[in-house]
Amino acid sequence: MSIPPPPSQPPSGGFGAPQDPPPGGFGAPVPPPGPAAPQAGPPQQPPAGQPAYGYPQTGPGYGYPQQPGTPPPFGAPGAPGAPVAAPQPPAPAAGSGNAKRTQLTIVGAAVLACVLIVGGGLWYTSGDSGGGDKVDSNPSASPGNDKPQDYVPGTEKAPGNPKSKPLLNQPSPVPADVASVAGSWVTETTYIKSDLSKVVGYNLVDGGKKWELPLPGELCGATKHVSEKKAAVLFKAAQPTPENKYVQCTEVGVIDLESGKLLWSGNAKSATGGDKPVTFNTITLSGQTVAAAGISAGGAAWNLADGKSLWLPKVDGESCRDVGYGGGEALAAIRKCGQSPNYTLYGQLLDPTTGAPTVSYKLSPGIEDAYIVSTKPLIVGADVGKTAKNATGVSDLFVVDPKGELKARIPLASGDFGAKCSSEVERCMNMVVGNGRIYLPSYEHQGQASSSRTNELLSFDLETGKQTTDRADAGERYTIFPLRMDGSNIIAYKRPPYDKGGQIVSIDSRTMKETLLMENPADKASQRAETGFSPEYSEYRYHNGKFFISRTMVSKPYSDKADPEYLFVSFSAS
Template sequence: MTQPPPPPPNQPPGGFPPPNQPPGGFGAPQDPAYGQGQGGFGAPTPPPPPPQGQPGYGYPQAPPPQQPGYGYPEQQQHQQPVPPPYGYPNQPQPPQQQPYGYPTAPQQHVPAPAPGGGKKLSATTLIVIAAVVAVALIVGGGVWYANSGTDEPTDAKPSGGTSQNQNPNGGGGEATTGGSGLGGNGKEKPGVDTGASLAFRIDVPKVPDTTPVDGSWLTDKTYVKTGVNSVVGYDLAKGTVSWTIPLAGQVCGASRHMTADNKVPILFEESKRVAPRYYQSCNKVGMLDLNSGKLLWSASVSGGGDEKARFSEVTLSGATVAAGGTDGGAAFDAATGKVRWKPQSDDQNCYDMGYGGGAGLVAVRKCGKYGAETILVQNLDPVSGKPLSQYKMPTGVKYASVVSTKPLVVAANVGDAADDGSSISDFFSLDEKTGKLRTKITANADRYAARCGSTSVEECQQVLVGDDRLYLPTEEHDGSTGEYGDETNEIIAFDLATGRTAPEKADAGDGYTLMPLRMDGGDLIAYKVGPYDKGGQIVSVNAGTMKETLLLETPSDKGNRDIVSSFSITGAELLYADGRFFISATYANKPRESDSSFGKKYHAVSFATKR
């Protein structure tokens, strides 16, 4: 039998560990709404301090030995065949590319003077030859830069379904609409004034111990946030309570996707938390109506014997709600709560760890004995659960995270190569129809800031997919001046068909750090963390040109900066839509005397521009 990891403190022996641990590891954001440019649930936790990066983009130089430039991934093809009935032929290795932003000119060979009676070259002649070579090097570098990575990517147009992608703080964001070209078709546009003011603040609810409060969503009228044993809707402009949905226990999982008519699935505990254990089993699946403020249905399924199956993640694809965890996976009809399938025993020790939703439904399935497990990525029929295609992850992969279902992109830490807590060493671009590998992009954890939950299937942040491209931010590195406080980063695009980098990139600028939040049609919505003396910014990034348009800027005065900095931005839920920016916590803590020295904490805050 597959053995689960040892339980954390404050839980019964053999129990399922609380799905969301307090900040300390890096967690997951989520992504905003399909077609409406709205935000959704996310729960990342702060990463370790980023390493110093390499210098910013400079003039092409003729190299000595080639070195990878900052933020440039290695490209590899996965050669391991996958057993029948699915065929996974090996794909040819693409040619090694030059580092992004540091084009290398081709080496030029100058013949040495002939030995023996060869005529010596004059000093003037040598100078002329050297000048010609230098020009050739510069031109060679320029030609490479102009033509590298410019293969026109396939236009991805996810189809059908009623689910909307909700992703605060940058989770696996899929493009919600295609487009005739790359970028420029996003719905978010700047208003008459991009300067924002504080709209409202919500105080931290009173709790006796650390309590997860993952989950926040936007409708056209309501900002919705998880409370204590409840989900609360707030007036979008004023922050006053519009409605409250009471629950049997605490929310312990929330979908990043919701239906077109603002219905969203959650997980919640079967009863209220009580001391001293302060933990209950996460075994309830429910569907919320964010328009009416009602719980439409709730359900549980057997996990074997008399125990109810415990879940750690829930998602939505079309008319199916799917929940997964170490007890296995289950699915429900989104409208009625009727069980579509539930965890079942398997002589191969196989079970669904979790699912990725949105435009499709993808299961990450673990099979085999403890220490020798195999990880399968299966594209499912959302109604029957029947696998439509399958890909076997390479040896050394213990978990996999679904970044996007259409196009299908999976992140994994192969052989524990990424030791920075990001859980990502490689991205796998897969054909969801055949299960074949399109390309593998090796993303050095020291260069990229994307993160996924270590054991979660749909809990990635700061990575987006749209128009058949993968968008990744680099880690912070020195800005153009090299002075303290001018650290910066970029967002770089990769073609999911070839793995090649696009020549364009989005540059945060000195002192700012770009965090991709979600796709807006074919464009990106990103948050720019500001320097110590300025506000943060919400920008729209044209997916083709990677040019930025300012949508909102938070106030730069100390009082408002302190409000923003009271949140761990990489560990908060960030939502933006139509000139309104929301920041909310993923944990509520019991107040401590030392808290006052660090400033007041908030459950959520909102900034808004004049529209």
């Protein structure tokens, strides 16, 4: 079986090499949740007499037409850092011990075992899954198809005037310490946002409050998916008291997003834990199934409509348990077996009514955490051999076919891509799947001016695992990342420099031509409010000319002199 080597590394200091981004810029290091990330400020003005951050300078720069004999742009196939397949692994240079070890790690990761569900029994296969050869079956082929098939027009249209105005900037609540406020959704009439021990609906006309749903305890999780205008949340059964300071997250509830009604709530009991409710830390939604999981207890599921229990947490004799689920078009799970450090992980598709796996893909030994990037098709992300660089938490994506075999492996360990996965099975950012491709940003790099930063939106073909020729530029001093699909188009956000407002664009997947849907104000107050959110700990929602950026964690202000902190900011284009 021929396994492609990891993407070639760019030269030191070249495009894609880690650089110091501006404060608050996309990809800037942020503290892990625990307290919430502090508010990011705009880049500082340079000293007098020096060129300002991001200002254009003379001379041809990145993204401009190349002169004969110059290398192709960053991110394009064949460019420095672009993944390329080779018929056989290249011979490492003398003394390249690290290169050998990295190559062996990647090769070992591609040798996998699959568990196929056949009738009522299990069929185990090991070694070559039969899908590995497809990764490099034709290394001389062009990277991916030139155009996606079966184009479906989107519903998002450019407004008559894309210049937006602030709709509502909601001040951030002040908890006793740190609190979760994860969860935000948009319907045709309402923006819904989790708050301290409550969920609130705001109308889309002027941002006025439509309804408020109080909960008995703090929210600790929410589905990013919506089904029949319903979403599910995790919350604590009570507020903390001096006698019980650490209330566990045990309650699951479903909310009608239009009316603000809590349709039902409940919890689950462990099969071996008596009457004590199970603690959950993640929740998702697929069709008529709500599924929640905990790190040690496993997962449970309920019917969306009435809260009827579908299955309860189960841990088998090999200490196998579901540690998290992915929802949307299908229901998937990461199942972890064994004990540290000898875990065995599986990416699975589940029967949503029984929880039984219908497809099971075994990851290579040594992987401690894995993520569900997509459920249809099933795409599992993992950091193989701790080789992830700028693609935080994910070095490889594994595309699994309906038989549970590896269809394609997409390497991200070069450090040239801005995808991120962390902490929860369904918490992967900056990746959107559609048109038989996965769209993700390049890691930010130097722009036209030596002090500016920018990046591009790129894609990989899910059939071959090869990078395509797709490319949409963020533009000088902007950074781009995808939000969601709209038909066959990609809705993306361009995070602005310190003197501009952000932009929402629709990208035609056939041509990668961008259509401006929204451009936010550039005045100081509006710009600072927009960029005061860390992309890694925020939720971005755009629908029909309305754009919302919200926090997932809140904490006490660090200083009375700090900029105002907002639970969410919003913009409306006419």
